Amino acid sequence: MIPGLNLKALLLASAVALTGLPAAAETLRVAMGFDPLSLDPIATSDNGSIWTQLLIFDTLVRPDKTGEGLEPGLAESWTVSEDGLTLTFNLREAKFSDGTPVTAEDVQFSIERAASEESGWSRFYRPITSFEIVNDRQIVMQLAEPFTPAFNNLALFAAAILPKAQVEEKGDAFFDAPVGAGPFMLKNWARGSRIELVKNPNYWQEGKPYVDDAVLEIVTEPSARVIKLEAGEVDVALDPPLNQLEDLDGKDGISTGQIIPYRADFVQLNTTREPFDDERVRQALNMAIDKDALVQGVLYGAGEPAAAAMPVMAYADPELAPYPYDPAAAKELLAEAGYADGFEAQLLVDSGAATSRNAAITLQAMLQQVGVRVEVQMLEGGTQWETTKSGNYDMSVSYATSDTIDPDQIIGFVGVNPERANAYHTEWKSDRLNELYEEERKTPDGDERGGMFREMVQILHDEAPYIFLYHPASAWAAQDYVKDFEILPTSNFRLEEVKIEK
Amino acid sequence: MRVLGNLLRTVSGAAGLAMLIMTMAATVLTPFLSPYDPFALDFANAMQPPSAAHWFGTDNFGRDIFTRVMAGAVYDMRLALICVFGPMAIGVLIGLVAGYLGGRIDAALMRLTDIVWAFPFYVLVLAIVGVLGPSETNLYIAFFLVNWIGYARIIRGETLLISRLEFIEATRVLRFGKLRVTLRHILPNAITPALVYSMSDVVLTVQAVAAMSFFGLGVQPPAPEWGLLIVESIDYMRDAPWMTVFPGLAIVWIGIAFALLGEGLSTALKPKG
Numbered sequence: 143m144i145p146g147l148n149l150k151a152l153l154l155a156s157a158v159a160l161t162g163l164p165a166a167a168e169t170l171r172v173a174m175g176f177d178p179l180s181l182d183p184i185a186t187s188d189n190g191s192i193w194t195q196l197l198i199f200d201t202l203v204r205p206d207k208t209g210e211g212l213e214p215g216l217a218e219s220w221t222v223s224e225d226g227l228t229l230t231f232n233l234r235e236a237k238f239s240d241g242t243p244v245t246a247e248d249v250q251f252s253i254e255r256a257a258s259e260e261s262g263w264s265r266f267y268r269p270i271t272s273f274e275i276v277n278d279r280q281i282v283m284q285l286a287e288p289f290t291p292a293f294n295n296l297a298l299f300a301a302a303i304l305p306k307a308q309v310e311e312k313g314d315a316f317f318d319a320p321v322g323a324g325p326f327m328l329k330n331w332a333r334g335s336r337i338e339l340v341k342n343p344n345y346w347q348e349g350k351p352y353v354d355d356a357v358l359e360i361v362t363e364p365s366a367r368v369i370k371l372e373a374g375e376v377d378v379a380l381d382p383p384l385n386q387l388e389d390l391d392g393k394d395g396i397s398t399g400q401i402i403p404y405r406a407d408f409v410q411l412n413t414t415r416e417p418f419d420d421e422r423v424r425q426a427l428n429m430a431i432d433k434d435a436l437v438q439g440v441l442y443g444a445g446e447p448a449a450a451a452m453p454v455m456a457y458a459d460p461e462l463a464p465y466p467y468d469p470a471a472a473k474e475l476l477a478e479a480g481y482a483d484g485f486e487a488q489l490l491v492d493s494g495a496a497t498s499r500n501a502a503i504t505l506q507a508m509l510q511q512v513g514v515r516v517e518v519q520m521l522e523g524g525t526q527w528e529t530t531k532s533g534n535y536d537m538s539v540s541y542a543t544s545d546t547i548d549p550d551q552i553i554g555f556v557g558v559n560p561e562r563a564n565a566y567h568t569e570w571k572s573d574r575l576n577e578l579y580e581e582e583r584k585t586p587d588g589d590e591r592g593g594m595f596r597e598m599v600q601i602l603h604d605e606a607p608y609i610f611l612y613h614p615a616s617a618w619a620a621q622d623y624v625k626d627f628e629i630l631p632t633s634n635f636r637l638e639e640v641k642i643e644k
Numbered sequence: 645m646r647v648l649g650n651l652l653r654t655v656s657g658a659a660g661l662a663m664l665i666m667t668m669a670a671t672v673l674t675p676f677l678s679p680y681d682p683f684a685l686d687f688a689n690a691m692q693p694p695s696a697a698h699w700f701g702t703d704n705f706g707r708d709i710f711t712r713v714m715a716g717a718v719y720d721m722r723l724a725l726i727c728v729f730g731p732m733a734i735g736v737l738i739g740l741v742a743g744y745l746g747g748r749i750d751a752a753l754m755r756l757t758d759i760v761w762a763f764p765f766y767v768l769v770l771a772i773v774g775v776l777g778p779s780e781t782n783l784y785i786a787f788f789l790v791n792w793i794g795y796a797r798i799i800r801g802e803t804l805l806i807s808r809l810e811f812i813e814a815t816r817v818l819r820f821g822k823l824r825v826t827l828r829h830i831l832p833n834a835i836t837p838a839l840v841y842s843m844s845d846v847v848l849t850v851q852a853v854a855a856m857s858f859f860g861l862g863v864q865p866p867a868p869e870w871g872l873l874i875v876e877s878i879d880y881m882r883d884a885p886w887m888t889v890f891p892g893l894a895i896v897w898i899g900i901a902f903a904l905l906g907e908g909l910s911t912a913l914k915p916k917g
Contacts, residue, residue, distance in 0.1 A: 365879055383879040385691075385704065439687035439705065493860030496879050503705065503866045507685045520778060520860040 168642045169355040170624070171376040172635075173367040177334050177360045182317040183302040184261035192299050192545065193634045194337060194358065199302030199322035200346075202231055202249065203293075205547045209404065209631025210456065212297050212547070216244055216323060216346070226288045226586055229270075229296075233279040237344035238305050239327040246281035251306035253283070253296070263300035265562070266291070266551075288584040290591065294548035325351045325638035335360055351638035364496065371396065371619055377642070378620040378627055380635075384442045384497070390619045400444055400617040403633045404453035404544035404552070407498070409489070409505065409537050409609035410530055413570040417485055418536065424606040426475035428465035430512040431505065435467075437612050440500045444615035450603045451556040451566070451610060453544050455631070457592035462603060464610060472512045484513025490529060490538040493520035498539045501611060505539070530567040537609075542566065543633050549595050554579065557602050570607030650912035657908015663901035671717040680708035682715040682868050691884040701886035703877070709887060713894050716868035720898065723780070723863070724849045727787035732842055734788065735795025736835065742796065743803025743834075744826050754800070757793045765790060769852065770861065778861040787849070794845070795838050802834035836913045843906025847899040854895055870895050 176190025183195050202217040218234035236244040250273040257267035269289035274282040285292055295301060303323060309316045320328055323346070326339035337358040341351050359376055361367045367379040368386055372393070382390060382398070391398045411418040411427070418424060433447035446454075449464040476482065491502040499520065506516045516537070521529065530538045544552040557572070558579050559565040578594045585591040603610070616629045625641040651657035680698075686706030694701040700709035742753040760768070772786035806812060807830065815825045854871025856862035863869040865876065870891040877887035 363878070365881060368882075385880060385883060389883065435687060439685070439690065499865065499876070500704065504685060506866060507683065507705075518865050520864055522860070 167354040168352075169357060170353040170378070170637060170640055170642060171357045171359060172378040172380065172637075173359045173361045173370050173376040174380050175360075175362055175364065175367065177362070178337070180317060181320050181328070181331075182314070183300050183304075184256050184258075184263060187262060189543075189633065190360075195299050195302060196324065196634050197326045197339060197356070197637060198320055198324045198328055199299070199304065200236070200324045201297055201299070201301050201303065202233075203297045205297055205630065205632050207628070207630060209547050212294070215297070216249075216303050222293060226290060226292075227285045229283040229285075229293060231281050231283070233281070234346055235279070236323050236346040238321050238323050239342040239344055240305075240308075240321050241344055242305060242307075243278070244303060244305075244323050245278045246275040247278075248303055248306045249281050250275060251309070252304045253301060255304070255309075256300045261300065263298070266295040266298065266300065288586075290583055290585060290587060291546075291548050291550040294546050294550070298546050298551075325636075326356055329355075345638070347638060352641045353637070356637050368619065371621070374621075377624050378618060380618050380629075382617055382619045384444045384615070384617060387442065387444065387617055387619070395622050396619055397622055398617060398619045399628060400615040401629050401631065402446060402454070402613050403616050403629065403631050404455045404547075405541060405616075405633065406448050406451050406453050406556075406613055407501070407539070407541040407611045408448065408451045409539050409611065410535075410566055410568050411537055411570075411607055411609065412530075412533060412535050413568050413607050414533060415536060417479065417481055420479045421605055422475045422479040423481060424609075425465070426472040426479070426512065427509065427514070427609050428606050429468045429472040429475070430514070431465075431508050431609055431611070432467040433464050433610075433612060435508075436501060436504055440497060440504055441612060441614050444617060445612045448610040448612050450599050451542065451608045452549065452552060452599050452602065453542070454613060455544060455549055455552075456547060457549055457595040459596045459599060462596075462599065465606075469511050476512060476514075481513075484515060486515045486517070487536040489516045489518050490521055490526050490535050491518060492523040492526050492539070494523055497614065498541075502539050505609070531563075533567070533569065535567075538567075539611075540566070541614075545632055545634075547632065550583065553595065553598055553602075556608075557598055565607055568607040570605065572601050572605060575601045647912055651908050654908040654911045656904040657912060660901050660904030660906075660908055663897065664905065667717060667721075667898065667901065671714050671721075674711060674714035678708065678711040678714070680711040682707060682712045683866055691880065691887075693884070694886050700890040701884065703873075703887050704880050704884070709873075709890055712868035712873060713870070713890055716870050716873060716891065717894065717898075719863055719867055719869040720850055720853060720871075720895075723783065723853045723869075724846050724898075726784060727791060727849045727853065728842055728845045730784070731788050731791030732795045732838065732845075735792035735797075736799050736831075736838060738792065739796040739799025739801075739838075740803055740826055740831060740834070743800040744807060744822070744830065746804075750800070753796070757796055760790060760793050761797075766852070766855070769856070770859065773856065773861045778864070780863055783853070783856060783862050787852075791845070791849070794841060798838045798841060799834050802837060803830055806830050806833050836910075839913065840906055840910040843902050843909060846902045847906075850895060850898055850902075 178191040178194045179188055180186050180191055181195055201215045203212045204215040206213040216233055216236050217231040220231045222229055253267055257264050269285050269292050270283045271286045272284040305321055308321055325342055325345050327342050329340045330338040339356040341354050364381060364383045368382045370376045371379040387398050390396055411424055413419050437445050437447055447464045449462045489502055491498050502518050506518055509516050529535050542552055542556055554561050555563055556566045557575050559571040575598050578598050582591055582594040616633060618629055620627050623642055623644045625643050627640045629635050689702050689706035690704050692698055692702040698708050703709055738753055742750040768790050769786045772789060773782050776782040815829060853862060857869050857871030858875045863872055865872060873891035874888055881888050
């Protein structure tokens with residue numbers, strides 16, 4: 143990539159030379175659909191918060207751009223002992239944005255905080271039982287028993303490294319004006335409207351970020367984000383309506399990009415209720431759905447049909463195919479299960495999620511073909527979660543995204559019961575899957591562990607506690623002068639590498 | 645019949661009534677005349693602009709918008725009429741009782757209307773539906789709880805006024821029963837302003853029903869209720885503006901019809917001389 147870099151540098155240099163002026167302060171303006179709730183990494187799980195935190199804070203290690211491996215963050219190098227019980231990190235000479243150095247003490251404080259009672263992510267870090275600070279820039283973490291995801295979990299936003307002294311001094315107020323070691327510093331946060339960031343002068347990646355300021359404009363309406371982009375009010379629009387992608391790409395001065403991140407969309411089935419307690423019924427529902435038509439009609443081609451409620455990520459089985467679309471076979475299965483005349487059910491959907499709403503309407507029409515009469519019920523997203531959590535539902539359109547590159551997080555969420563969400567509120571339970579989950583966490587990374595994941599996903603596919611829908615693409619649209627913007631497989635985006643070349 | 649005659653003699657009344665009858669006829673006839681099913685998906689024909697085959701174009705699911713808008717009239721008219729005339733009946737009753745009986749009952753009932761009146765209409769309806777959960781039934785409950793206020797106040801005011809008129813004094817002298825006086829002599833005279841008000845109320849209610857769907861709190865998809873049609877069209881407004889425009893025009897059309905009818909009624913019901 144060095145030749146490319148040189149060419150760009152040359153172009154940039156000549157551009158500067160031609161204008162004969164020093165470059166003015168460059169601001170990158172991004173229209174984002176979510177308003178962050180909090181900048182405290184252990185208190186949040188919403189995308190707006192996570193994405194913003196990852197611009198302000200840094201972690202020891204972080205997922206690389208391909209989403210297939212980890213790359214150094216604040217840790218310059220590390221070693222993992224053969225038994226997986228000892229993790230040693232060597233910190234680089236990094237500084238927080240206020241100039242104080244990032245020390246091993248800050249690391250211990252931050253990870254212990256992430257494992258504490260008030261953390262929403264504590265079970266990710268509790269297996270790390272002790273810390274040993276060798277010196278300011280070396281820390282050793284000990285696990286009492288093998289826990290393979292531990293290393294990966296340190297790449298999660300919840301394990302962001304915070305300056306101990308300041309957090310202890312300011313308490314919760316720290317997160318209103320946080321100080322981190324990430325590429326940007328928070329300048330101003332007007333809730334519900336915009337987040338203004340400025341370049342962190344002490345960022346460890348020298349020369350980056352390339353832009354001087356970044357502004358995240360909160361624009362909840364997808365079409366409004368696109369209009370702002372076309373009017374030149376923003377440089378990047380996240381998640382434009384998928385049906386507008388093609389048109390947008392054809393417009394002068396605007397280009398679009400998309401990636402299928404680690405995400406799977408599905409319909410949760412309440413397996414404690416009839417008829418969803420019958421595996422045959424659940425399989426029949428899967429066969430009644432034309433997934434290709436959904437991808438075309440609802441995602442406008444920007445996505446792939448899904449074979450399970452798992453994103454396609456590490457250890458995924460390329461052979462696992464989605465349920466075939468076969469309404470006749472679906473009807474037969476329903477008849478076999480005693481529902482020859484179909485049944486009635488209610489389908490919950492987030493009223494604010496246009497794509498899910500369209501999917502629900504399509505599902506309603508498709509299920510009608512096999513005699514299943516679905517009544518769509520729109521709910522506010524938060525209420526939908528509470529409703530499915532309490533078990534007071536039949537079916538519900540939802541999705542899961544992975545914030546890490548290791549499938550442990552997401553299989554624990556969608557497949558394991560009892561666990562965090564009891565197989566994402568389906569209350570479906572497979573003893574074999576639970577067993578594999580326990581095993582996988584003790585098995586070192588490699589083929590054996592991969593086999594366990596493949597078996598778990600296969601069980602999930604076969605017993606079908608969900609109607610598996612699709613893996614939708616995440617898209618963005620940007621002005622042509624914005625270079626190197628992309629969405630990562632973990633759904634977030636980095637801005638330190640983005641350039642504005644007007 | 646005399647009222648109808650008077651109504652038809654006013655330009656606005658005749659026009660409003662004609663528009664309403666046209667709408668009703670189109671609503672009733674469309675299911676028989678349209679070759680399209682308002683609910684069947686046909687992705688291959690998605691987002692077609694208006695044409696001879698699809699007068700209002702098709703939506704993102706390939707459904708014929710003309711058929712859907714016509715089918716949607718049933719939802720909007722039903723909701724609006726029930727949400728206006730149901731609460732109106734309650735309001736009229738309460739207004740009569742308060743106005744005729746007076747005293748403490750009147751004071752109590754009027755304080756109650758003050759309380760409900762103190763909240764902005766949308767805030768209250770949103771709060772009630774929010775608590776009960778979104779559905780058509782709960783929408784009715786919310787409107788019934790809120791919408792009677794205006795009628796109660798109008799009728800009470802009229803009742804107070806009419807009770808002091810000579811002909812009511814006369815019924816007292818004649819020792820007519822209270823109930824008979826109220827129903828036979830006060831109500832017919834007091835109802836006129838309430839009836840006129842109800843026409844503009846229908847207009848506001850059609851909008852409110854559409855707005856509730858817009859917030860996701862009213863009628864549920866895939867019902868072709870007009871507000872729902874609009875909310876579903878937002879992301880497509882730039883590629884397929886017909887998806888938004890025609891349901892919007894339908895709301896405007898029905899609004900004008902009732903507004904004209906109200907205008908005509910107020911003229912037709914005005915006492916001569």
